[in-house]
Amino acid sequence: MFTPERAIFAASLLLAATVGASLAETPHLGKPIDEAAIANWDISILPDGTELPKGSGTPAQGAVIYGDKCALCHGDKGKGGEAAALVSDVEIAGISASQKTIKNFWPYATTIFDFIRRAMPYQTPRTLSDDEAYALTAYILAENKLIGANDVMNAETLPKVKMPNRDNFIIRFPDRI
Amino acid sequence: MANARYRNARDQNLEAVAGNGLIDRRALLGRGMAFAGAVSAGLGPSSAAAGAEPLADDPWSLEVGDPMPPYQTRSKFEAKVARTLSNPNNEPRNSHARTPHHLLEGTTTPNGLHFAINHGGVPTIDPEKHRLVIHGLVKQPLEFTLETLSRYALTSRVLFLECGGNSAPMFSPQPLQESVQALHGLVSCAEWTGVRLSTLLEETGIDPRAKWLIAEGADSPHLSRSVPMKKALDDAMIALYQNGERIMPGNGYPMRLLLPGYEGNMNVKFLRRIKLVEQPALSMYEARTYSQILPSGKAYRFYFLQEVKSFITHPSHGMALKGPGLYEISGIAYSGTGRIEKVMVSADGGQSWAEAALQEPVQSKAFTRFRMPWRWNGGPATLQSRAWDEAGNVQPTRAEFVAARGELTKPPPVLSFPNQHYNSITSWGVASGGEVKHVYA
Numbered sequence: 001m002f003t004p005e006r007a008i009f010a011a012s013l014l015l016a017a018t019v020g021a022s023l024a025e026t027p028h029l030g031k032p033i034d035e036a037a038i039a040n041w042d043i044s045i046l047p048d049g050t051e052l053p054k055g056s057g058t059p060a061q062g063a064v065i066y067g068d069k070c071a072l073c074h075g076d077k078g079k080g081g082e083a084a085a086l087v088s089d090v091e092i093a094g095i096s097a098s099q100k101t102i103k104n105f106w107p108y109a110t111t112i113f114d115f116i117r118r119a120m121p122y123q124t125p126r127t128l129s130d131d132e133a134y135a136l137t138a139y140i141l142a143e144n145k146l147i148g149a150n151d152v153m154n155a156e157t158l159p160k161v162k163m164p165n166r167d168n169f170i171i172r173f174p175d176r177i
Numbered sequence: 178m179a180n181a182r183y184r185n186a187r188d189q190n191l192e193a194v195a196g197n198g199l200i201d202r203r204a205l206l207g208r209g210m211a212f213a214g215a216v217s218a219g220l221g222p223s224s225a226a227a228g229a230e231p232l233a234d235d236p237w238s239l240e241v242g243d244p245m246p247p248y249q250t251r252s253k254f255e256a257k258v259a260r261t262l263s264n265p266n267n268e269p270r271n272s273h274a275r276t277p278h279h280l281l282e283g284t285t286t287p288n289g290l291h292f293a294i295n296h297g298g299v300p301t302i303d304p305e306k307h308r309l310v311i312h313g314l315v316k317q318p319l320e321f322t323l324e325t326l327s328r329y330a331l332t333s334r335v336l337f338l339e340c341g342g343n344s345a346p347m348f349s350p351q352p353l354q355e356s357v358q359a360l361h362g363l364v365s366c367a368e369w370t371g372v373r374l375s376t377l378l379e380e381t382g383i384d385p386r387a388k389w390l391i392a393e394g395a396d397s398p399h400l401s402r403s404v405p406m407k408k409a410l411d412d413a414m415i416a417l418y419q420n421g422e423r424i425m426p427g428n429g430y431p432m433r434l435l436l437p438g439y440e441g442n443m444n445v446k447f448l449r450r451i452k453l454v455e456q457p458a459l460s461m462y463e464a465r466t467y468s469q470i471l472p473s474g475k476a477y478r479f480y481f482l483q484e485v486k487s488f489i490t491h492p493s494h495g496m497a498l499k500g501p502g503l504y505e506i507s508g509i510a511y512s513g514t515g516r517i518e519k520v521m522v523s524a525d526g527g528q529s530w531a532e533a534a535l536q537e538p539v540q541s542k543a544f545t546r547f548r549m550p551w552r553w554n555g556g557p558a559t560l561q562s563r564a565w566d567e568a569g570n571v572q573p574t575r576a577e578f579v580a581a582r583g584e585l586t587k588p589p590p591v592l593s594f595p596n597q598h599y600n601s602i603t604s605w606g607v608a609s610g611g612e613v614k615h616v617y618a
Contacts, residue, residue: 042450044454094585111464126399169475170478172482
């Protein structure tokens, strides 16, 4: 059964395991694998920029890629189409989620890069190079006037982009974290 | 006259416990419900017997039936019991399939009717080739297969699973005239069997700096969510089976993360990677989609918990009662915090309440079926249910909920998700003619 007592016990076991004193009898059927072998799957970007890859892109480069691979669904200049608008000056009034935009809601620019690289284009995910993902991120940020038209996005600059809504969130149940 | 006397005699055994016809739930335990059919039909035995046709053998009783298939499916007469689909042609967007609660009973959602939401179609995953890797802040990254995981000590739990956006149509300022399937169809309950995540993490070892894990799927959006280590070490499971058989493709075949009581989207399907990290990723689904705008203009982050909720499934919107008499009100209650403690039912819009019978076993973070006998007098009625969980949390009234979380300025499309984590009381209005509609009360 799952109980808090057991969880605490398990947690203490885990701490013990990390210093090499494993107490639990489990099958140990996991095959050791090194991080280098996982690298192609290791695509999560943290908000402080951890795991952002090498490479870079500019809004101008992104505009070209956007026209080729994104505009069909997201509309001309990101104004929206079959898929959500990426560029908008809508301001939030009332509680409807339909108003959420990258500019008025998304707290971190790293999320844009992460989502493009893992999930877009919708029909052919994981086909963009890191440079292309940076360029598209730069294009969306520039069209939203969150960065300058000539700003280069890379592992150093992207996490520093200040998103307007960043400090507007409340952790719902802090004791569950 | 003899028949009338018969009914009256029995009626005296049924103690009224609240207004507008609610009857002591103990009536469910014994002979109380046994004669309900006769009473609700409004006909006594002798008058019904007078014009009855002599019984004859039907055609199916006079011929050999069909061969049994290796994997049986339900009767062809049950085809209407189906999920409703938001994107039947798999257009390039997400797809939802909603559970028809008004056509089901008990507490187990059959696998073919379990709700599902997918963000890039349903992947066809070869179980021989699927891999789960656990890495990041661990002592030794490890790779598991379905075969190796199936050799671990398995554990089974009956658990509800609910989309954070279930019941979202009730953010509407007016009650949408929609069924319980459309309003509350994004929650289901199944027995899930799998390996405790804590067991696998014992084998990888945990770096004490790890405070979160990122779970990621093998579907085309590579859906990812951040989960506190606190939950991972409490009761998280890598599920391999759903109601005794391998997980349905749309529900995450061949393996998924299960976080009992937490919003569905975090229970990452097609699970292929778990990475232990110091900080949450703020992936798209947690930074945008599953953050809820509040009336103040701020937004909740990391809501996670599916709070105590109940709704009546029988009768419910779209049904029609066939004349005054005895009926059973029944529905579903659940809480992401633990067991359901009690469910109260009202037939007069909340003016008076009576405690419903809870179907055993009452399990933590699982559907609990509640039942309440009701004698409909043929007049207007407003049916409601309200649940309490063992931690003392109570399901809010709609007024209480709206005061805290707000409502929309105009009715939304029924398939939209204008906000999330809605859990107030649902009200069904019964008109004098027996028609049941969704109302706010």
